[in-house]
Amino acid sequence: MGSELGTLVVVVLKARNLPDKHSFYKQDVFAQVTLQGTTKKTQTDIKGGQHPVWDEELRFSVVDQGKKPIVMEVSCWSKESRTDDVVGKGELDISETLRTGEFDGELVLLIAMPVR
Template identity: 65%
Template sequence: MTEIGTLVIVVLKAKDLPDKHFYKQDVFAQVTLNGTSKRTKLDVKGGQHPLWDEEIRFPVYKDTTAKHRTLEVECFSKETRSDESVGKGSVDISDTLKTGEFDDWVPLSLNNVQRGEIFLEMTYFASGPAPIQRRPSKMNPSERMWRPPQTSPAKTPPKGTSP
């Protein structure tokens, strides 16, 4: 297959992820294109609003069919036995390959239930490796690496005791 360019994806952050734990969950994101999966580092105690700001690169091939122009992204909670999916979303990259850019929130769902969103910045560089420098983000700098404060779930006193 002939490589026609590089798709650079910055997995910035997620918001409003469900957290079934009484503590903040450890979260990572996995991005899949053309059957190849790459993942971010773990955001320890990232909870419902993990931050990664991590760059992932995929080669783009000339013979890539339309069905392989879908980028899948999934967030996972790191668990002791096996990682648990928090939510999954997808983006058709056809327009990104034409315009060269995509910066937006991608909705995540699981079993047809909304499960938060993940912010992706994608840049397509035709012919050859992408430059070392990332392009400036379209997200407001004051919001880029900010997450809302997380509140702990209310603790209920054990039975037979008063609060």
Template identity: 30%
Template sequence: MPSSPNSSTTDQRKKLGELVVVVLRARHLTNVKLSKQDPYCSLTINTEKRRTAAIKKGGQHPEWDEQLKFDIYEDMQDQLLRTSTSSKSSGDPDSLGKSSGAKKEGKKVFEKGAKTMRVACYADAPREPELIGEAVFDLAKALNTGEDDDWVTINRKDRYAGEIFIEFTYFIAVRSITSARLFIPLSSSSPSFRVFGSFR
């Protein structure tokens, strides 16, 4: 069966890896409700959006400890970089493990600001959630080193609205001999790998 002409754009995107995000807790959130608020977090990378559960009466210091996962794909800038580096090396240009090679050479795989995540915190409500605060977090360190954690300061209308503690773990995707998709942790402290399905 012939493929749809509109599917080519999606199929051409290469999966670079998987980003596991753990939203742990928040502190000093602005209380936007008269009673104790029910906060939840919403995370967005490109068009992918994930959210935590709302913590009933979590108030200003909720604890979520919830894991969210994002697939990381190359964008146009990544495609140009991959084409440039593959023309200078004898490696397989179809490999999804280019980032590990560049890392070993001491080069940055993701420039600062190239990949970001929108972090937003809301007070849940029956009709419409109310924004507590939001921020844009740079993912460069997490994607280049394999892990990161930080207190992310959120603001609303340029005013401090609290902080959210988030942990990041990035697994790069490579193509194995058996054509299975492997996610390899960049951190040397975690030498094992996990298998996630197979290529089509």
């Protein structure tokens, strides 16, 4: 692998209009971010339902991959007693952001619903 570029700070703020996994009560939801093989999660928003709020900072060490794109995967999960269920996930190429330097703003990522 290449040299370390630095630390990427990802603020996972909230999700809106998530598919609801439950009929009679609100789902407990957490977000998960994966970057270059490292996965980190937010705390679970108990009864966050379709509109959870986390407002959490996740930090990742980023390594230069040359011309290969650097892709961040974001997913939302419903916390279940046996096995957590994926609510949806999406990917975002952050190569340009890393090349140009600091990005201070909001990225809206449309989460694709899993196929059943």
